[in-house]
Amino acid sequence: MFAIQNGREFKLSIAEILAIFPTIKIITVSKSVTIFDGVSIDEILEKSPNLGWSIKIMEIREILDKNSKIPEIILNYFEWKTGKIDYGINTFPEKPELKKILIDTKKILQANSISSRFVNKDFRNLSSVQITHEKLIKKETDLNFIFDYENLYFATSIFVQDIEWYGKRDFDKERSMQTGMLPPKLAQIMLNLAWWEVIYDPFVWLGTVLIEAILNWSKKVFWSDLSSEMVKVTSKNLEDLKENFKYKIIEQNSKYIQEIDFLNEVESIVTEWYLWEIMTQKNISSDRIDTQKKKLRDLYIWFFSGLQKLQFKWNIVISFPFWEMNKKYFYFEEVYEIINKYCEIQKLLPEKLEFGNQDKAKERINSVDEYYNFIEVTKAWSLLYKRDNQLVGREIFKLQIK
Numbered sequence: 144m145f146a147i148q149n150g151r152e153f154k155l156s157i158a159e160i161l162a163i164f165p166t167i168k169i170i171t172v173s174k175s176v177t178i179f180d181g182v183s184i185d186e187i188l189e190k191s192p193n194l195g196w197s198i199k200i201m202e203i204r205e206i207l208d209k210n211s212k213i214p215e216i217i218l219n220y221f222e223w224k225t226g227k228i229d230y231g232i233n234t235f236p237e238k239p240e241l242k243k244i245l246i247d248t249k250k251i252l253q254a255n256s257i258s259s260r261f262v263n264k265d266f267r268n269l270s271s272v273q274i275t276h277e278k279l280i281k282k283e284t285d286l287n288f289i290f291d292y293e294n295l296y297f298a299t300s301i302f303v304q305d306i307e308w309y310g311k312r313d314f315d316k317e318r319s320m321q322t323g324m325l326p327p328k329l330a331q332i333m334l335n336l337a338w339w340e341v342i343y344d345p346f347v348w349l350g351t352v353l354i355e356a357i358l359n360w361s362k363k364v365f366w367s368d369l370s371s372e373m374v375k376v377t378s379k380n381l382e383d384l385k386e387n388f389k390y391k392i393i394e395q396n397s398k399y400i401q402e403i404d405f406l407n408e409v410e411s412i413v414t415e416w417y418l419w420e421i422m423t424q425k426n427i428s429s430d431r432i433d434t435q436k437k438k439l440r441d442l443y444i445w446f447f448s449g450l451q452k453l454q455f456k457w458n459i460v461i462s463f464p465f466w467e468m469n470k471k472y473f474y475f476e477e478v479y480e481i482i483n484k485y486c487e488i489q490k491l492l493p494e495k496l497e498f499g500n501q502d503k504a505k506e507r508i509n510s511v512d513e514y515y516n517f518i519e520v521t522k523a524w525s526l527l528y529k530r531d532n533q534l535v536g537r538e539i540f541k542l543q544i545k
């Protein structure tokens with residue numbers, strides 16, 4: 144049994160692990176953690192570096208009563224270890240009691256003559272960077288205590304995302320326009336949802352999607368963009384990867400996607416759509432959003448009708464913009480009409496995803512880190528991604544042309 148620490152939008156984490164491990168059974172979900180079964184540790188470890196939205200992967204060692212004493216569990220676990228032990232303790236949800244747990248654990252270990260040091264800073268859960276620097280995965284001493292409404296799961300971390308490497312991927316890229324960068328992690332999730340290997344990005348910009356495709360598994364990528372500069376920048380960014388792959392590039396307006404002659408070789412289109420203008424807190428307004436939507440609508444209709452004429456049969460994973468104004472979300476509803484006309488929307492989460500004890504659902508509504516008995520999807524079957532400080536979010540769809 145395993146647990147993942149979910150990314151900020153926990154539904155994206157679930158959709159991603161279900162895409163990568165389709166046979167798993169989900170046991171419990173909270174905002175911060177998903178517990179599941181039905182996959183081998185070898186398979187998890189092989190695929191974990193490709194998961195964009197799993198911050199940390201943990202192996203469940205014991206399922207205990209919710210009221211079990213954490214310091215005693217740790218003492219039992221450490222009794223077979225030798226030498227000085229560096230360790231970290233994390234609770235999910237992160238509890239204010241963590242400070243007391245850390246201090247009590249230190250005392251009980253000292254009393255039992257176990258030489259040890261906890262590496263938590265400010266009595267908080269550990270960050271990925273701390274876990275990596277302290278080499279706690281190898282030492283098997285990043286200790287996790289996951290509280291469910293009934294149980295306490297004791298788990299040790301077996302994988303943690305390499306945050307520094309993600310950052311480097313982002314900053315090494317040549318960039319002439321910095322605004323609204325597609326985060327590499329999100330590109331990775333979109334690729335996982337698309338699943339196939341030969342990827343085409345028709346709005347390639349800096350090539351974020353394709354860089355992730357190549358770093359993960361693709362051996363063949365295609366790209367086009369209206370701007371000759373972006374076609375060149377992407378070529379340079381991909382060349383810098385020094386990986387072995389085949390590619391085709393053209394300068395092309397995606398409005399005329401019908402004219403592209405390599406589509407028969409493509410297995411998935413994965414792309415972030417052109418967002419047009421990046422709005423700021425100062426200039427965002429309903430009129431501006433409407434003008435933007437009108438301009439984009441025409442391009443979108445041409446794009447999908449072109450793919451329909453070509454009878455493109457493969458997955459399309461695509462993100463459309465949505466906007467936040469005065470704490471309210473404004474969705475690109477006009478796009479729903481277009482995609483409903485030309486595409487079948489693929490469900491990113493199963494229609495009925497139920498787990499845990501259904502009778503207990505009501506009791507849990509007000510808990511700190513809400514536990515779910517079922518997952519609701521958006522009406523449009525999309526998933527959302529948005530950073531708190533940004534006004535434009537991304538609504539992700541998986542589509543197939545009708």
Ligand SMILES: C[S@@+](CC[C@H](N)C(=O)[O-])C[C@H]1O[C@@H](n2cnc3c(N)ncnc32)[C@H](O)[C@@H]1O
Binds near residue numbers: 345416418
């Ligand atoms: C928001 S970026 C896409 C982000 C990109 N996928 C990434 O990974 O960073 C938009 C890109 O779309 C291109 N573009 C805008 N209109 C286009 C059109 N009609 N056809 C093709 N590309 C277009 C722009 O030149 C720009 O490079």
